[in-house]
Amino acid sequence: EAQVTQNPRYLITVTGKKLTVTCSQNMNHEYMSWYRQDPGLGLRQIYYSMNVEVTDKGDVPEGYKVSRKEKRNFPLILESPSPNQTSLYFCASGWGSDYEQYFGPGTRLTVT
Amino acid sequence: KQEVTQIPAALSVPEGENLVLNCSFTDSAIYNLQWFRQDPGKGLTSLLLIQSSQREQTSGRLNASLDKSSGRSTLYIAASQPGDSATYLCAVGGYSGFQKLVFGTGTRLLVSP
Numbered sequence: 001e002a003q004v005t006q007n008p009r010y011l012i013t014v015t016g017k018k019l020t021v022t023c024s025q026n027m028n029h030e031y032m033s034w035y036r037q038d039p040g041l042g043l044r045q046i047y048y049s050m051n052v053e054v055t056d057k058g059d060v061p062e063g064y065k066v067s068r069k070e071k072r073n074f075p076l077i078l079e080s081p082s083p084n085q086t087s088l089y090f091c092a093s094g095w096g097s098d099y100e101q102y103f104g105p106g107t108r109l110t111v112t
Numbered sequence: 113k114q115e116v117t118q119i120p121a122a123l124s125v126p127e128g129e130n131l132v133l134n135c136s137f138t139d140s141a142i143y144n145l146q147w148f149r150q151d152p153g154k155g156l157t158s159l160l161l162i163q164s165s166q167r168e169q170t171s172g173r174l175n176a177s178l179d180k181s182s183g184r185s186t187l188y189i190a191a192s193q194p195g196d197s198a199t200y201l202c203a204v205g206g207y208s209g210f211q212k213l214v215f216g217t218g219t220r221l222l223v224s225p
Contacts, residue, residue: 004155033212042116043201043215058212090155100146101213103156 002027004104006091012110013081021076021107023091031094032074033058033101034066036087043090049074081111114139114206118216125192126224133187133219135202140180146213147176147187148201156201160187192223 004025013019025032033048035058045058049068063085065077074093078085088108094101115138125131135145144163148156160169160176162185168177175188189196199220203213 035213035215040217042217043203043213045212048212092156100144100158100161102158103148105155106153 002102004091004093004102006089006104006107008107009105010108012112014112015082016080019078019081019109021078021089021091021109023074023076023104024072025074025091025093025102026072027093027095027102028071029093029095029102030071031101032068033092033094034064034074034076035090035092036060037090037106038087046076046089081109083111085109086111114142114204114214116202116204116214116216118200118202118219120219121217122220122222124222124224127192127194129192129223130188130190131192131221133189133200133202133221135185135187135216137183137185137204137214139206140183141206142180143205145176145178145185146203146205147174147185148203150199150201150218159200189221192221194223194225197221197223 007022030051034046035043037043044060046064047066049055055066090106091104092101117136119134146161147159150156162169162178173190178185199218201218202216
């Protein structure tokens with residue numbers, strides 16, 4: 001089944017404790033991206049990657065890191081999480097000139 | 113800067129009604145527009161993708177139209193069903209960075225039996 005998977009789905013952590021949210025897609029998509037969703041603000045792009053080893057900032061990159069060492073994986077790293085990073089995070093992937101994007105199930109992160 | 117607005121924020125209708133969800137955007141120079149459905153606890157499901165050169169797309173009971181000049185898109189749902197209850201999101205991709213989608217805040221739809 002073609003899909004985008006994220007792990008973990010739910011995470012509660014404390015301020016300053018490094019964490020990684022994994023994202024993997026099995027559709028051989030070149031493009032991958034991370035969004036966060038907050039009430040009243042909608043989804044906003046954090047980082048995106050057009051291909052392996054090519055990443056760039058989205059609208060809200062502060063406090064996040066990403067890497068794209070393999071085509072299928074695009075982990076999101078929070079080196080020192082803070083409470084304002086409490087949010088619902090989505091990974092997405094896409095391919096082709098129309099760039100239709102497919103989204104993962106989301107990771108709900110709470111930072112206390 | 114592109115801004116996307118969806119009205120209404122919430123909508124409640126009885127089963128069987130035809131309904132229209134609205135999406136407006138401020139910059140008409142878009143690459144494409146995508147409609148998504150979001151269910152609680154689940155991710156986003158792509159419903160329809162309209163390229164900038166297209167006027168509409170149809171999938172089953174869904175029909176999405178695009179009017180770039182006026183900065184508007186509508187999602188028409190025919191013969192609504194309780195299973196259509198969800199939040200519907202509109203997102204536009206711009207030429208300056210078509211890989212980035214700018215989302216509206218969504219319309220929460222409730223279809224009552």
